Amino acid sequence: MLRTSVLRLVGRTGASRLPVLEDFGPRYYSSDSLSARDDARDARAYFTTPIFYVNAAPHIGHLYSALLADALCRHRRLRGPKTAATRFSTGTDEHGLKIQQAAAAAGLTPTELCDRVSEHFQQLFQEAGISCTDFIRTTEARHRVAVQHFWGVLKSRGLLYKGVYEGWYCASDECFLPEAKVTRQPGPLGDSFPVSLESGHPVSWTKEENYIFRLSQFREPLQRWLRSNPQAITPEPFHHVVLQWLDEELPDLSVSRRSSHLHWGIPVPGDDSQTIYVWLDALVNYLTVIGYPNAEFKSWWPATSHIIGKDILKFHAIYWPAFLLGAGMSPPQRIYVHSHWTVCGQKMSKSLGNVVDPRTCLNRYTVDGFRYFLLRQGVPNWDCDYYDEKVVKLLNSELADALGGLLNRCTAKRINPSETYPAFCTTCFPSEPGLVGPSVRAQAEDYALVSSVATLPKQVADHYDNFQIYKALEAVSSCVRQTNGFVQRHAPWKLNWESPVDAPWLGTVLHVALECLRVFGTLLQPVTPSLADKLLSRLGVSASERNLGELYFLPRFYGHPCPFEGRRLGPETGLLFPRLDQSRTWLVKAHRT
Numbered sequence: 001m002l003r004t005s006v007l008r009l010v011g012r013t014g015a016s017r018l019p020v021l022e023d024f025g026p027r028y029y030s031s032d033s034l035s036a037r038d039d040a041r042d043a044r045a046y047f048t049t050p051i052f053y054v055n056a057a058p059h060i061g062h063l064y065s066a067l068l069a070d071a072l073c074r075h076r077r078l079r080g081p082k083t084a085a086t087r088f089s090t091g092t093d094e095h096g097l098k099i100q101q102a103a104a105a106a107g108l109t110p111t112e113l114c115d116r117v118s119e120h121f122q123q124l125f126q127e128a129g130i131s132c133t134d135f136i137r138t139t140e141a142r143h144r145v146a147v148q149h150f151w152g153v154l155k156s157r158g159l160l161y162k163g164v165y166e167g168w169y170c171a172s173d174e175c176f177l178p179e180a181k182v183t184r185q186p187g188p189l190g191d192s193f194p195v196s197l198e199s200g201h202p203v204s205w206t207k208e209e210n211y212i213f214r215l216s217q218f219r220e221p222l223q224r225w226l227r228s229n230p231q232a233i234t235p236e237p238f239h240h241v242v243l244q245w246l247d248e249e250l251p252d253l254s255v256s257r258r259s260s261h262l263h264w265g266i267p268v269p270g271d272d273s274q275t276i277y278v279w280l281d282a283l284v285n286y287l288t289v290i291g292y293p294n295a296e297f298k299s300w301w302p303a304t305s306h307i308i309g310k311d312i313l314k315f316h317a318i319y320w321p322a323f324l325l326g327a328g329m330s331p332p333q334r335i336y337v338h339s340h341w342t343v344c345g346q347k348m349s350k351s352l353g354n355v356v357d358p359r360t361c362l363n364r365y366t367v368d369g370f371r372y373f374l375l376r377q378g379v380p381n382w383d384c385d386y387y388d389e390k391v392v393k394l395l396n397s398e399l400a401d402a403l404g405g406l407l408n409r410c411t412a413k414r415i416n417p418s419e420t421y422p423a424f425c426t427t428c429f430p431s432e433p434g435l436v437g438p439s440v441r442a443q444a445e446d447y448a449l450v451s452s453v454a455t456l457p458k459q460v461a462d463h464y465d466n467f468q469i470y471k472a473l474e475a476v477s478s479c480v481r482q483t484n485g486f487v488q489r490h491a492p493w494k495l496n497w498e499s500p501v502d503a504p505w506l507g508t509v510l511h512v513a514l515e516c517l518r519v520f521g522t523l524l525q526p527v528t529p530s531l532a533d534k535l536l537s538r539l540g541v542s543a544s545e546r547n548l549g550e551l552y553f554l555p556r557f558y559g560h561p562c563p564f565e566g567r568r569l570g571p572e573t574g575l576l577f578p579r580l581d582q583s584r585t586w587l588v589k590a591h592r593t
């Protein structure tokens with residue numbers, strides 16, 4: 001509605017049009033231009049994280065997977081009421097040999113281990129502000145129903161047959177490996193043992209009669225799907241890798257294990273001597289959550305975005321779409337892939353004793369601080385290295401000093417004694433650059449700032465779409481620096497509210513800086529929800545004014561009324577982000593050799 005009235009106003013007054021997110025591409029037209037059908041399709045979005053193994057406590061890599069999904073989902077919700085129907089699921093993967101073995105090693109029953117560790121994940125996600133709408137455990141009865149139904153569909157379509165499978169099995173990765181993917185690793189006694197070339201985890205030789213899925217039939221359909229949906233797997237290098245895998249032969253896949261060997265799982269319907277392969281079981285969780293096999297699931301499928309780590313790409317980009325196609329369903333709409341966190345250059349592992357506990361980090365750096373760190377530093381295309389000094393440095397410089405300092409400079413009583421959003425003076429800052437006149441105070445760099453912040457929401461949206469959230473945060477951070485430069489350049493602390501010459505310009509400088517802060521606060525909501533709330537509340541921005549669809553930056557500059565002008569700021573609630581103490585004892589020190 002607001003948009004329509006603004007446009008009418010533009011027609012009447014001849015003022016320049018306000019740039020909003022929706023102006024920058026058809027993807028973001030959420031109102032007039034969409035047909036009812038597009039609306040309905042666009043209205044639903046279903047985000048998923050992988051479901052997490054319960055053989056060990058969560059680490060920062062798991063939290064990172066969940067945070068990426070959370071930020072994508074929150075960003076999507078902010079795009080406005082018409083696209084706000086989102087669903088976001090996460091959960092725990094509780095069946096399989098790996099869990100069966102971990103429980104035995106811990107002297108627990110599998111159920112005890114699953115309950116304990118699943119609870120741990122749930123608590124972590126709650127503390128970290130993961131805004132999931134669903135949490136699934138694969139040991140739930142509803143999931144068994146979904147998996148067995150899915151199995152029945154594959155069977156009825158002639159895609160399962162019985163055969164002897166002989167080859168390597170890696171219990172840690174829960175996957176079968178061809179000879180070429182196995183190598184030998186020297187053991188402690190000068191012997192050697194076989195391990196997976198990719199993960200380094202031990203493998204064992206298995207020969208069993210199993211149910212086998214006709215995966216080989218799906219090589220061409222998968223290639224067609226990927227070629228006609230170039231954005232199906234993002235970032236692009238992962239899409240490319242999957243296509244390369246599909247250039248090679250795609251053997252059929254064993255999808256069950258002998259129950260005498262693997263009892264902790266879902267039995268094959270009608271054949272209790274076999275247990276369903278844990279990856280088939282796990283992948284179906286995405287359907288269970290949305291009500292499968294009841295027809296209600298169709299309103300969410302395939303409007304699905306899976307967020308996954310690179311280690312489980314083959315399962316999500318080959319096996320899962322093949323199972324779905326086999327069952328007569330569409331593959332998921334998007335698969336977003338991220339890389340891994342290492343610690344001091346090494347893979348995180350219990351045996352190396354370098355696992356970083358995410359709850360300790362959340363306590364130490366605050367929830368918003370640690371969320372910001374992981375999402376700002378995590379690059380989906382490459383592995384990233386963790387150490388504590390990096391966190392402290394980044395948070396102090398970007399959240400405490402740059403953003404917090406900027407807010408403080410514009411709201412401190414000393415500079416803004418009336419504690420309001422001051423008026424913008426169009427003669428001091430005319431919308432046309434290059435004008436000269438006695439009251440014109442804006443300089444070329446100030447126009448550059450306005451242009452950067454005006455295009456920031458669109459830039460951020462594009463980065464989210466390309467799964468480059470770190471770039472979105474980099475762009476925000478760069479605009480924060482530019483805004484600090486603007487304030488520094490015009491030194492409002494040297495201007496005098498009592499002077500009729502200074503006052504309109506002083507108000508304008510603060511108005512522009514507050515407008516920039518309002519945009520930053522709005523855009524940071526998906527990543528640092530509490531900090532953004534604190535910032536926007538301090539600016540006096542109400543809950544209904546925080547959506548991306550209605551993010552009109554600096555309307556006065558474009559000749560429109562600004563609802564914030566003259567409004568009282570919200571109450572002062574202390575530092576936005578208190579600086580972290582550099583001398584704290586480290587959890588993980590930087591690796592220096």
Ligand code: MSP
Nearest residue numbers: 050051052053061062065093282283308309340341
């Ligand atoms: N249970 C399977 C997923 C089944 S989904 C149908 C699984 N679980 S996992 O617990 O091993 O991994 C869950 C997610 O955490 C994966 O996306 C994985 O890539 C991610 N990570 C595990 N270690 C990681 C890092 N060191 N860094 C970043 N992400 C990491 O796989």
